[in-house]
Amino acid sequence: MGALAALMSMAAWAEESKYNLPTPQSEVAQEIFDLHILIMWVCVGIFIVVFGAMFYSIWKHRKSLGHKAAHFHENTLVEVIWTVIPFAILIAMAIPSTKAILNMRDASNPDMTIKVTGYQWKWEYDYRTEGIKLMSALSTPRDQIDGSAKKGENYLLEVDNAMVVPAGKKVRLLLTANDVIHSWWVPAFGIKQDAIPGYIKDAWFKANTPGTYRGQCAELCGKDHGFMPIVVEVKSADDYAKWVADQKVKSAAVTMDPNKTYSADELKAQGEKVYAANCAACHQANGAGLPPAFPAITGSIIATGDKAAHIAIVMNGKPGTAMAAFGKQLNDVDLAAVVTYERNALGNKTGDLVQPADIKALRK
């Protein structure tokens, strides 16, 4: 066992090894990395001393060698010494740890703030001052997961829209969740903070160098907990400014006019995209669902029955189940489109159309 522990710590020397924490990309992550190495070595040292003594004893003090048992069974001095020494070591460990905590928890004076909301099973990044809002979901294709296609380099650690931040700036995150508890974790920055529905918690990071950094949701949040990655693209100040400008243009171009009346085909085309991004994880791409937890859309009472009831459940969710309230997540056009899609695709043919204006009326 001693050899095993030694092996672990030898490996700890090599940076970016598969035996240790990832290479730190922020000051906090560096502090954590150093603390971990320090404590590892202290533990290895104690292990070697204590178990060195034990294995020496096992080697020498055995009956088969004719060793006669001594009969001592207490020694106050020795007992006091081995109570006091560990205590002193612990105090020595506590000092740098305390410093690191105080630094880690000091989210004051940030350069920018992003609100992060966890959903089952995607992240929303809301850049309050820049006016940018992104939904960030897994982009690994399903066929890679079920093994019918070759797995890509960033299998399960890739998203459609990454969080983008400037290098060298203190980014404060305000974290919350919409349904269950999630946890936002990027190892390279040394940040992990639970996102708790109904509460806002803050955390911060300052990324040193431009690059792409990956993490995952770290709190069990249901079926697709393992499929909820986090990707942060760190850009130079100029590139970041360019990205912000692009996003604004793009969101203006992409946003469909909520005041227009759309044709069935237009709604279904948009609805298919919305469905794939928001609904397919549970109800499945073909609408078959995974009953009983995740009911089918195809032929369901809700998707083929009363239109108002269908819109209501999509907008308000269903308490006590994993069905989220999408009214807050999606705009009028997307809600109208996805309900139209569900009622006229996936094997359903109600012929009903829902227009953005219908949704808008319901919001009042």
Place this chain on the structure above:
Amino acid sequence: MEATNAYAQDHGHDHPTGLMRWITTTNHKDIGTLYLWFSFIMLLAGGCLALLIRAELFQPGLQIVTPEFFNQLTTLHGLIMVFGAIMPAMVGFANWQVPMMIGAPDMAFPRMNNWSFWLLPVAAIMLVSSFFVPGGASAGGWTMYPPLFLQGGISNDMTIFAVHILGISSIMGAINIVTTILNMRAPGMTLMKMPLFVWTWLITAYLLIAVMPVLAGTVTMLLTDRHFGTNFFNAAGGGDPVMFQHIFWFFGHPEVYIMILPAFGIISQIIPAFARKPLFGYASMVYATASIAILSFIVWAHHMFTTGMPTSAQLFFMYATMLIAVPTGVKVFNWVATMWRGSMTFETPMLFAIGFVCLFTIGGFTGLVCAITPVDIQIQDTYYVVAHFHYVLVSGSLYAIFAGVYFWLPKWTGHMYNEKLGKLHFWLSTIFFNVLFFPMHFLGLAGMPRRIPDYALQFADFNALATVGAFGFGLSQLILLVGVIKCIKGGEKAAGRTWEGADSLEWTHLPSPPPYHSFVTPPVVK
């Protein structure tokens, strides 16, 4: 165990035979045997779930199970192992050993003893059968965190009721043990003369009485949130999801010591016996056990460092958690000092005891790493934590159970177990255990979250290795089954004092196997 039946006849009162003997028994040995067999069956059941988990994780991608079913497996694996395997095994030891070690004829409340056992199969059936109800078993983790646990079907209610029943059973068992120890010791056996196993169980029983009602309370709050419109854990109704975690871990951390303190007790009986030398620092062992128990009530939030609690709370819980290293260290030092200059032999119980001391200490060290809040931020909810708690629960609690089984089997059955099989069991278990769990430290450090059915490609090698270890470790446990059955059926007759260095009352005053009622007239302890 069959052998004790012979003694059943020599007391002049009627004993039912066959199945009714076991259903109606009020005898501490019979009930101890029932607890131990129940625990072994649950160990195999929970082990099968673990093997399914490891089979899915052998390679990246989804091959065998769906993500929902994977979550059900991890949830039930945790619940079954904690409440079905480890805790009942420890109660089984208490039933067999406490009366014999303190010179009593039986437990204080024999009928309650019967009931506290027979509640267990009811709860176990409820848990296991929840796999077959619509929606499948609970999938929110053994920690049952809301709001996730508020989603989901009837199986979550079954889990809540199973936890209630298990809690009632544990509380009754604990009351029985406390009463037995405090009232039924032989003349002359003062508290500070009790074998350490009895001491650790006395303290454990108080922990159980203190925290099982807390667990029952919080799962009841889940139940009313689910069905009766309360909002304890729903922020939209004025509740707080994190409050559940505080209450759960106020139970959960003492629970960790409920599973490990009796293990410390078993190890403290075995090491002196095979070192042929009295336990070093008996009094400090007692004080260390009590200190660990008291500290266990003020460290719970170290399971919650990432919830965003105030900085001052993080500091407090870090310091308090680090303090636990002191009494735990004292115990390890005392065991090593007991071996020092002894006259050691290495039969199977001693091998498992030494394996316990080494591997549990590795788990203790990683526990210290986890106590350091900034480091814990990185490893919370990763495979590092999975490795940590399996080092303390498998190579800790479970190894102590194995050690205790081999140590006392000759006393219980009157036959020696097969030493070759025992040693084979030890070495295979130990090798595969480390192949299974050691790589998980690396996985966690490199960033693999726990409770995921599929993972990124850089984690593939260590996961494949861990799966190989898992199947090796799982299959090795069948050796234990064979060894125990062979020992019950027959074998070399065991002497009353089977082990040269063992000096508690069951070895010095009773034959192997002991009579049905251990001490009808109490021995006098000098």
